[in-house]
Amino acid sequence: MSMRAHIGDQLIVESPTTGATKRDGEIVGLHHDDGTPPYDVRWSDTDQITLVFPGPDAHIQPIGHGPGGQREATGQRASAATHRGPRSLSEAVVMSLVEDATAAPSMHNAQPWRFQYFRRRRVFHLRADLRGALPHSDPELRALHIGCGAALMNLRVAVAREGWEAQTQPLPDPGDPMLLASVTLTGPLGDEADPAALYPAVHTRHSSRYPFAETQIPTPVRTALVDAAHREQVALAFVSGWHLQHVVDLALEAEARNLTDAGAAADLARFTRATDDQRPATEGVPESAFGPRRRIGKAPMRDFAGGKTVPGRPTADFETLPHLALLSTSRDRPVDWLRTGQAVERVLLRATLDGLSASFVTQALEWQDLRWPLRDPMSGMAYVQTVLRLGYGPSGTRTPRRPVDDVLDIEP
Numbered sequence: 001m002s003m004r005a006h007i008g009d010q011l012i013v014e015s016p017t018t019g020a021t022k023r024d025g026e027i028v029g030l031h032h033d034d035g036t037p038p039y040d041v042r043w044s045d046t047d048q049i050t051l052v053f054p055g056p057d058a059h060i061q062p063i064g065h066g067p068g069g070q071r072e073a074t075g076q077r078a079s080a081a082t083h084r085g086p087r088s089l090s091e092a093v094v095m096s097l098v099e100d101a102t103a104a105p106s107m108h109n110a111q112p113w114r115f116q117y118f119r120r121r122r123v124f125h126l127r128a129d130l131r132g133a134l135p136h137s138d139p140e141l142r143a144l145h146i147g148c149g150a151a152l153m154n155l156r157v158a159v160a161r162e163g164w165e166a167q168t169q170p171l172p173d174p175g176d177p178m179l180l181a182s183v184t185l186t187g188p189l190g191d192e193a194d195p196a197a198l199y200p201a202v203h204t205r206h207s208s209r210y211p212f213a214e215t216q217i218p219t220p221v222r223t224a225l226v227d228a229a230h231r232e233q234v235a236l237a238f239v240s241g242w243h244l245q246h247v248v249d250l251a252l253e254a255e256a257r258n259l260t261d262a263g264a265a266a267d268l269a270r271f272t273r274a275t276d277d278q279r280p281a282t283e284g285v286p287e288s289a290f291g292p293r294r295r296i297g298k299a300p301m302r303d304f305a306g307g308k309t310v311p312g313r314p315t316a317d318f319e320t321l322p323h324l325a326l327l328s329t330s331r332d333r334p335v336d337w338l339r340t341g342q343a344v345e346r347v348l349l350r351a352t353l354d355g356l357s358a359s360f361v362t363q364a365l366e367w368q369d370l371r372w373p374l375r376d377p378m379s380g381m382a383y384v385q386t387v388l389r390l391g392y393g394p395s396g397t398r399t400p401r402r403p404v405d406d407v408l409d410i411e412p
Contacts, residue, residue: 003060004035010061011041011054022057044119045412047091089122089185091410093162097124098408100158102401103202104345106147107362108271109285109399110134111407113151118411122185124159126152128178129407132283134271136263137366142337146386148180149341153195153232155183156342157349160196165189170338180338201352206398208357209291209301211318212391221354225325225390228350234343235328235381243376247324247361247387250370251300254363259307264366268306282402289397292316299389300361324361325388326374328381340385347388357395361387 005011005027013023028049029040041052089097094117106112112132116125126148133144152168159166164185172182189196222238229236239247258264271284290304290313297318305313327343329336348358364370365386374384 002036003054003058005030005037005039005060006035006062011039011052011058012061013054013058016057025052027060042090044089044122047119089117089119089162094410095404095408097155097158097162099401099404100199100202101126101151101155102404102407103205104147104150104154104341105205105207105348105360106132106150107134107138107143107360108267109283110144110147110271111283111402112144113148113407115155115408116411117408120412124155124183125179126155126181126183128180130178134267136261137258137267141334142385143362143365145180145334145337146341146344149338149343150345150348151341152181152183152338153342153345153349154202157195157198157202159183159185160189160193161199163189170335177334180334195346195349198346198349198353201349204395205348205352205358206396207289207359208394208396209289209304209359210357210394210396211292211297211299211316212322212357212389212393214319214321215392217323217356217390221351221356224350224354225347228346229327229343232339232343232346233329234340234385236325236343236347237328237376237380238323238325239376244321244324245298247326247364247374248298248300248322250364250374251361251387254365254367254370255300255302257367258363259303265306268304272304272306274310281400282406283400285399287313289399291397294318298322300363301359302361302363319391323390325390326376326380326384327386327388328375328384330381330383332383336383337385344386344388351390352395355392356390357393358391359389359396361389 007027007030009027011025011027012021015022023043023045025041025043027039028042031038038051038053040049042049098115102111110132112129114127114129128144128148138144156166156168165187167184167186169182171180173179226236273281273284273286275287285304287310292314294301295315295317297320299318299322327340329340351358364374371384
């Protein structure tokens, strides 16, 4: 029987001696209506398209097809709802996935991540990028791991939205501590599209340093956020009463320390941008995202101006009862920090879809003697990893990101 294919099928060329895959590519063009050869094939190892007359060592791996058996043939992205077939990823799609990943938040927007994509194995590696390290505020690299975990969550969301099932392995190589995770694309996405449904929030989620309304967060929304964290094996608890005041006091104490600590000031100066700053605007927090200075209220906001006066910066009244949520783990290892980052981003994406805005209240976590008292001694887990401020208010200001080609290497 003659070979027949559809657009989007894979052409597999095997070694005649071992039967192992020697080369594979996506069929992006047909020359006969009945699907017989030759084919235009985009090879996964080069991303180039060539005209191919398959030999006896080649076979077709079919995929599911939409109406008329057609799918995108230009390398443009398709949603998981319209395309679920396994195929080679073009360079444009790989770059788009990493762009989605880097929309994640990180402390001071330091962006402490780097990605590698291996074509043959369809594997992403997430690596720590020490350009985004904060030596004074984050000497143990805990916040670095959390930021990278948030980027990992975004990558998982984007890969699912692209139609792939993926296997995520945290810290896959004990001999390479800067390799934080691998994400292997294993096949077409199944009926359970989680977490693809979170994708609409990836590029609309921004940290909001503005006042929020004095409005309660409905119980079903709180429950959804607790569940989002739990899916990543992290506990989320909203604080109230005496515990809320205690957390606020610890954050304010830490903020006061940061404003007079030379090391914290150096980290802040490195990753904040004045309007007349001549450095490339690819990282850090610009003045436009500082938010107003707090006049009254108990929302413990970080002053990204470092106590300095910024001409034209307004003041505002913040919440008297801020909604603060602690994310905690039972242990305090790098894998727990990475897991926390994924939970944080899943919670933030879910919150964004539910109409909530958010910012981070992590000042007390930067001081070892203030971190332990954050927990609820009666019910809290042992290690608080981050604190989120949630509420209904402005969505926040977009902050810059490094170009994708500065954080991505594509390997054979």
